[in-house]
Amino acid sequence: MADPTSISDRGDPSYSLEKLGNAMKRFVAWLPALPVLVGIILGFGVCCMMGRVAAASFNFSHFERFFGPIQPQTNFYATASELVSHVRRKIPKDKTLVLIGGASYFRGTGQNPDEVWSRELQNLLGDKYRVVNFAIDQAGMTDFAGAAFQVLAREYPHMIYVANMAPQGNGNDGVDGGETYRYVFWDAYYKHMLYGDLVWQADVTSRQRAQLKTQSGLELHLGKFIDSFTYACDLWSYVGYRYFMTVWNDSFSGEPFRNRRSIIEGGDPNMLNHQRETRLDKEYTATMEERNKGYIQNGTYLDKDGHVLPVTDSWNNTSKQISHLFPADLHKQCLIVILHSNHYFMKSLTPIDWKRYEVMFKASEEACKKAGYPVIQVGHDFSADDYVDAGHFMASGGRKIAHQVADKIKEMGK
Amino acid sequence: MKTITHFLTHKKIRTLLAVGLGVIIGIFLHYLLYRYSLPSKPFIYVAF
Numbered sequence: 001m002a003d004p005t006s007i008s009d010r011g012d013p014s015y016s017l018e019k020l021g022n023a024m025k026r027f028v029a030w031l032p033a034l035p036v037l038v039g040i041i042l043g044f045g046v047c048c049m050m051g052r053v054a055a056a057s058f059n060f061s062h063f064e065r066f067f068g069p070i071q072p073q074t075n076f077y078a079t080a081s082e083l084v085s086h087v088r089r090k091i092p093k094d095k096t097l098v099l100i101g102g103a104s105y106f107r108g109t110g111q112n113p114d115e116v117w118s119r120e121l122q123n124l125l126g127d128k129y130r131v132v133n134f135a136i137d138q139a140g141m142t143d144f145a146g147a148a149f150q151v152l153a154r155e156y157p158h159m160i161y162v163a164n165m166a167p168q169g170n171g172n173d174g175v176d177g178g179e180t181y182r183y184v185f186w187d188a189y190y191k192h193m194l195y196g197d198l199v200w201q202a203d204v205t206s207r208q209r210a211q212l213k214t215q216s217g218l219e220l221h222l223g224k225f226i227d228s229f230t231y232a233c234d235l236w237s238y239v240g241y242r243y244f245m246t247v248w249n250d251s252f253s254g255e256p257f258r259n260r261r262s263i264i265e266g267g268d269p270n271m272l273n274h275q276r277e278t279r280l281d282k283e284y285t286a287t288m289e290e291r292n293k294g295y296i297q298n299g300t301y302l303d304k305d306g307h308v309l310p311v312t313d314s315w316n317n318t319s320k321q322i323s324h325l326f327p328a329d330l331h332k333q334c335l336i337v338i339l340h341s342n343h344y345f346m347k348s349l350t351p352i353d354w355k356r357y358e359v360m361f362k363a364s365e366e367a368c369k370k371a372g373y374p375v376i377q378v379g380h381d382f383s384a385d386d387y388v389d390a391g392h393f394m395a396s397g398g399r400k401i402a403h404q405v406a407d408k409i410k411e412m413g414k
Numbered sequence: 415m416k417t418i419t420h421f422l423t424h425k426k427i428r429t430l431l432a433v434g435l436g437v438i439i440g441i442f443l444h445y446l447l448y449r450y451s452l453p454s455k456p457f458i459y460v461a462f
Contacts, residue, residue: 031432039436040443047444075452183451223451232447246445247452 044230051231054238055081059089061261064113065133068251069263072180073137075247076260079234080188083148087132088155095130097156098409101145102164105339106135108398110274110388112267117398124406136181141165141336142325143177147185151193153330160409161334167364168299168318175203175325186220190228196327203324271388271395278389279344288345288390293353299363300356308355310363318364323371331372335408337401338364340379342387376408 060070063086070076091097100106100118108116118133125131134145141163149161176185188194189204196204211217227233240246244257252258268274278284299314326334338361349357361377368375378401379386379393386397393401 028435031428031435033432035429035432036436036439039433039438040440041436042433043437043440044444045440046437047441051444077452219450223447226447227451230444230447232444233451236445236448247449 047232047235048230051233051235051238055079055231055234056085057089058082058085058234058238058241060086060241062264063090064265065107065116065118066136067113067265069260070241071136072183074249074251076240076245077183077233077237079237080147080151080184080193081191081231081234082237083134083145083184084151084188084193087148087152091130091132091156093156096125096128096158096160096413097152098125098129098131099145099149099152099159099161100131100133100135100163101139101143101149101161102135102141102337103139104135104137105392106162106164106337107133107137108135108393109137110271110392111395111398112271113265114267115395115398117393117395117402120399120402121406124402125409129409135164138178139181140173140178141334142173142175142185143181144184146177146326147188147194149334150196150326150330151188153333154195158413159333160412161330162337162405162409163334164337164339165322165364165368167338167360168314174207174321175200176207183220183224186224187227187233190221190224192228197329199324200327275385275388275394284390285345288341289348292341292346292390293348296349296353296356296360298360300359302352308352308359310359315363315367319367319370322368322373328372332374334373335405335412336368336373336375337405338368338375338377339391340377340382341391342382342384342389344384344387345390374408374412376404378404 058081068074070078087097087099098121100121106117108118111117116133118131122129122131134148136144139145145161146163149159153159153161173179173182176182176189185194208221212221236246241260243259245252245259246257248256299311299318300308301311303309322336323331340361346357361380365375365377379397382393382397382400386394386400388394
């Protein structure tokens with residue numbers, strides 16, 4: 001007699017899953033164990049080798065600068081090997097490599113890809129130089145491009161790293177960068193791509209020890225240590241860039257598997273509208289006014305005669321921090337550009353505030369020089385129209401930056 | 415055809431399947447190392 005429950009059981013998904021599971025178990029039990037183990041070692045080993053090949057052969061296509069789809073913010077984590085490989089494959093060793101690092105101000109936010117300031121810089125410098133823009137959103141001097149600089153400076157006889165910096169070194173998160181991009185530094189570190197003097201080494205070791213005491217730091221360091229043998233990040237980000245993306249991101253929910261190489265950065269024809277909207281945004285304007293006013297109170301004081309003076313200890317400390325960012329022998333190759341913000345959003349500043357502002361920038365420049373870096377200030381004579389918002393530059397501002405930076409680079413090359 | 419059937423004995427098929435399964439597991443383990451290094455959710459989390 002048939003089982004009265006059998007008909008309903010056959011339609012039950014859990015019944016089908018159970019049957020499938022049992023079949024799988026029988027299949028696996030039927031296979032000999034040793035060849036499975038050999039296969040695991042073989043598959044894993046081939047992937048490790050392919051990771052090394054991917055790391056050495058990686059280069060970005062149609063690359064002008066970093067943008068959303070090839071940034072960590074959309075789960076595309078370019079490795080240190082990949083950044084370095086891109087430059088090695090694109091730039092001959094007999095050229096003077098100009099690597100741009102730093103934040104979105106230098107990435108060229110506010111400028112379209114065909115008018116980005118680094119392109120103008122290339123035109124101004126000429127064929128003897130090759131400009132590569134690795135600046136990326138919210139990065140400090142040592143972040144992301146900073147790690148690539150330390151590797152490439154040992155390979156390119158003539159190299160200059162250009163990075164933006166705020167006065168007082170704000171945004172410089174130390175020798176390994178900030179939280180988002182720290183992975184690039186440690187990726188390079190565990191792959192033995194970085195080396196420096198004893199002071200630099202001591203700083204790196206102390207940061208490593210401190211980070212290993214936290215859960216996220218332990219994960220990062222352990223992951224990058226293992227990756228230095230397996231090259232898993234190199235292989236699978238290569239696959240994601242060239243063939244198919246394997247990591248979900250809400251920005252690409254319509255095409256989750258689309259390879260990132262096929263995404264070309266488009267232009268924005270409404271930059272002037274953005275500029276206008278930003279100025280009309282009362283909340284934004286008030287926030288920026290307040291931030292600028294608060295910011296310039298740091299590092300300066302008024303003496304009893306009403307003179308504005310720099311706080312010497314504070315600036316000495318800033319200079320010391322900046323000097324620890326890179327190995328000492330690389331300082332002279334690192335051009336620090338101290339950027340001025342849009343004066344349009346500083347209308348509430350009093351004459352004393354402006355004096356503080358001037359003293360702060362001057363002290364910042366001196367702190368960089370004291371640490372052994374070439375330095376220039378850019379933006380103090382820009383008009384409000386050169387900015388798209390409180391800090392990012394329009395194409396006109398970008399061209400002005402390019403001219404000033406090009407002059408300084410040529411001077412450094414003499 | 416006869417050569418292939420002669421070569422592919424029952425034992426050899428089992429061995430080849432075992433190696434193939436091992437290779438897939440090896441690739442998957444390698445991929446997992448990459449995924450564990452990312453602070454992002456796997457597809458399956460997003461789908462359900």
